Amino acid sequence: MKLFTETLYDAFGQTFRIDKVYFENKTEHQHLMIFHNTVLGRVMVLDGVVQTTEKDEFIYHEMMAHVPLLAHGKARQVLIIGGGDGGMLREVLKHNAIEQATMVEIDAAVIEMAKQYLPNHSQGAFDDPRANIVIADGMDFVRETALRFDVIISDSTDPIGPGEILFSEDFYAHCRRILNQGGVLATQNGVAFFQLDEVTTTAKRLSQHFSDTAFYSAAIPTYFGGIMTFAWGCNDQAVRNVDVQTLQHRYTASGIHTRYYTPEIHKASFALPKYIIDAFDGKTA
Amino acid sequence: MYREKLLQQLELLREQLPGVTPYYAIKAFPNEDVLKILADAGACFDVASTGEIDMLQRLNISGRRTIHTHPIKKDSEIKAALRGGSTTFVVDNAEELHKLLPYRQRIGLLLRVSFRSKSARVDLSRKFGCAPEQVVEIIGEASTLGIPVRGLSFHVGSQSMAPDAHVSAIDHCAGLISEIEQHSGRPMNVLDIGGGFPVDYAGTGIDYASYFEPIRDILAESLPDHIEVIAEPGRFLVARAVTAIASVAGKARRGGYQWYYLDDGVYGSYSGQLFDHAVYPLQILNDSMPRESSILAGPTCDSIDVIAEDIALPELNEGDLVIGHMMGAYTYATATRFNSLSGAQIVVI
Numbered sequence: 001m002k003l004f005t006e007t008l009y010d011a012f013g014q015t016f017r018i019d020k021v022y023f024e025n026k027t028e029h030q031h032l033m034i035f036h037n038t039v040l041g042r043v044m045v046l047d048g049v050v051q052t053t054e055k056d057e058f059i060y061h062e063m064m065a066h067v068p069l070l071a072h073g074k075a076r077q078v079l080i081i082g083g084g085d086g087g088m089l090r091e092v093l094k095h096n097a098i099e100q101a102t103m104v105e106i107d108a109a110v111i112e113m114a115k116q117y118l119p120n121h122s123q124g125a126f127d128d129p130r131a132n133i134v135i136a137d138g139m140d141f142v143r144e145t146a147l148r149f150d151v152i153i154s155d156s157t158d159p160i161g162p163g164e165i166l167f168s169e170d171f172y173a174h175c176r177r178i179l180n181q182g183g184v185l186a187t188q189n190g191v192a193f194f195q196l197d198e199v200t201t202t203a204k205r206l207s208q209h210f211s212d213t214a215f216y217s218a219a220i221p222t223y224f225g226g227i228m229t230f231a232w233g234c235n236d237q238a239v240r241n242v243d244v245q246t247l248q249h250r251y252t253a254s255g256i257h258t259r260y261y262t263p264e265i266h267k268a269s270f271a272l273p274k275y276i277i278d279a280f281d282g283k284t285a
Numbered sequence: 286m287y288r289e290k291l292l293q294q295l296e297l298l299r300e301q302l303p304g305v306t307p308y309y310a311i312k313a314f315p316n317e318d319v320l321k322i323l324a325d326a327g328a329c330f331d332v333a334s335t336g337e338i339d340m341l342q343r344l345n346i347s348g349r350r351t352i353h354t355h356p357i358k359k360d361s362e363i364k365a366a367l368r369g370g371s372t373t374f375v376v377d378n379a380e381e382l383h384k385l386l387p388y389r390q391r392i393g394l395l396l397r398v399s400f401r402s403k404s405a406r407v408d409l410s411r412k413f414g415c416a417p418e419q420v421v422e423i424i425g426e427a428s429t430l431g432i433p434v435r436g437l438s439f440h441v442g443s444q445s446m447a448p449d450a451h452v453s454a455i456d457h458c459a460g461l462i463s464e465i466e467q468h469s470g471r472p473m474n475v476l477d478i479g480g481g482f483p484v485d486y487a488g489t490g491i492d493y494a495s496y497f498e499p500i501r502d503i504l505a506e507s508l509p510d511h512i513e514v515i516a517e518p519g520r521f522l523v524a525r526a527v528t529a530i531a532s533v534a535g536k537a538r539r540g541g542y543q544w545y546y547l548d549d550g551v552y553g554s555y556s557g558q559l560f561d562h563a564v565y566p567l568q569i570l571n572d573s574m575p576r577e578s579s580i581l582a583g584p585t586c587d588s589i590d591v592i593a594e595d596i597a598l599p600e601l602n603e604g605d606l607v608i609g610h611m612m613g614a615y616t617y618a619t620a621t622r623f624n625s626l627s628g629a630q631i632v633v634i
Contacts, residue, residue, distance in 0.1 A: 005347060005349055007347065007348045007349055007369075007370025007371075007372060008372075008391060009372065009390075009391050010372035010373055010391060010392050010393035010433070010435075011393060011433065013349070024345075026342055026343050030368075031342050031369075047368040047369070047370070048347070048348055048368070048369070048370035160364050160367050160368060160388070161364070161368050164364075194390055194391075195390055195391075196390065197387070197389070197390060
């Protein structure tokens with residue numbers, strides 16, 4: 001029996017049975033593997049860490065896309081940084097009101113690989129006429145683009161590796177610059193219970209550029225260790241404080257179907273456990 | 286490279302040090318076939334650089350089977366190690382602790398302690414390792430920073446001909462572990478006894494049963510059951526497994542000696558004669574008489590490139606082979622590209 005054990009932590013880790021390897025590639029920069037697991041479906045692993053599985057990806061993608069989009073309420077232009085598997089693009093384009101979703105992926109090969117081996121993630125989203133696929137470094141793009149956005153979603157890898165720059169203060173500053181008034185930046189921020197330092201660091205950097213900095217959360221089973229946090233940056237606190245009735249109207253009007261997201265979950269996801277609030281405030285455990 | 290001899294050495298170590306997990310020190314002979322054979326036989330790996338981690342990744346050997354043993358690392362190397370799945374790091378000073386601070390939630394540490402050895406040919410305790418007196422302080426610092434320390438490691442040096450250095454270091458570490466555990470109230474879980482186990486270059490025979498017995502005894506006597514013991518054999522596993530074959534490229538008579546110029550030398554496979562202070566048993570496939578005092582020189586233009594001075598050899602001709610035995614450890618690993626020579630080709634049998 002072939003097994004894959006995640007190499008994220010020294011003292012513990014989750015193990016998966018590999019039923020069949022679909023794709024494996026070791027480049028100079030990263031080691032990528034896609035395999036089948038009978039419970040989780042296709043599992044994509046990058047540098048020893050689970051990136052996405054067919055079984056639970058909907059929780060991550062719905063929460064990262066619909067929370068900022070429905071809180072904003074009038075988003076037309078969306079920027080996705082990373083997200084090469086196409087799952088985020090799929091969720092964003094579910095909203096009929098979106099005029100254009102620009103997705104900036106550093107590696108064209110990731111998109112091709114995902115189309116071939118993870119087709120259930122994108123479900124044709126790459127062919128949507130509203131999809132604007134740019135192959136570029138995310139940091140270079142936000143630094144140089146003349147486009148402006150209502151929502152920016154940073155669907156990056158971990159801060160150790162090529163995604164590191166997407167957790168920098170410089171990146172947040174440029175995101176703020178290219179956001180329209182009332183625009184929202186949402187970023188994945190790791191599993192807080194085991195990566196609490198990331199909450200402290202992100203809060204510190206984000207608050208330099210956004211008057212309303214917050215975190216919301218969702219538990220994604222294969223991002224092992226409890227709730228994952230998503231960082232939120234906006235210069236209008238009213239966007240985050242939208243009430244649940246408004247969200248319900250927007251949700252219904254948007255016509256989207258979801259399996260995890262509800263307006264109630266949306267509101268509740270901003271309620272955080274005390275240990276995360278303390279880390280946010282810079283108090284270490 | 287002989288697969289069978291490599292596996293014999295692994296088996297010998299397992300027999301002599303039962304319960305001790307071997308982490309092959311890749312640096313000794315960084316060769317993918319060796320890694321594959323050892324991985325299939327269940328060994329783990331001691332990595333010290335990003336390049337070594339890359340080799341394991343190419344072979345799909347999980348980083349969970351590694352420890353990163355270089356006490357001094359750049360931030361980029363720490364990141365590369367983590368991305369390669371290597372999460373246990375060796376440190377020997379407080380500066381290095383601070384470099385690991387951003388990664389504290391993912392990693393475990395071994396603190397390298399230095400015990401000077403008189404019986405090792407290569408002393409590894411001068412360049413790396415903290416003094417035993419510093420251990421409690423550095424561990425206290427790690428604890429303050431919130432970086433988990435798994436245990437201690439030491440290296441008595443390379444080609445350590447008597448077991449005394451290991452025995453005394455293990456005894457010393459056992460005392461330190463017990464002191465640290467009492468002080469912190471938390472158990473440690475690893476003692477890394479390094480490498481340094483000798484191989485027989487001189488051909489005089491090494492009685493491994495007697496060599497390892499006191500090490501086995503002190504491990505059993507001094508360490509509590511919950512401490513996993515690991516070792517980092519490099520030379521011990523590969524030295525015997527590799528034979529180097531050079532051929533005579535030309536000859537000349539100079540200063541009363543017969544000179545033979547080979548296609549491999551101290552800038553190539555015989556680099557260990559300089560860097561590792563090794564002298565390898567040589568063999569000529571020709572036992573004819575008479576013999577005369579000869580010099581074996583390497584192929585480069587440098588006069589230092591001499592493998593053997595004043596050895597009695599039969600007359601050799603172009604194409605005759607010169608065989609170097611026990612040439613696995615720190616030979617090919619430290620060979621240079623001087624004179625743009627292509628270096629030895631490795632064949633696995």
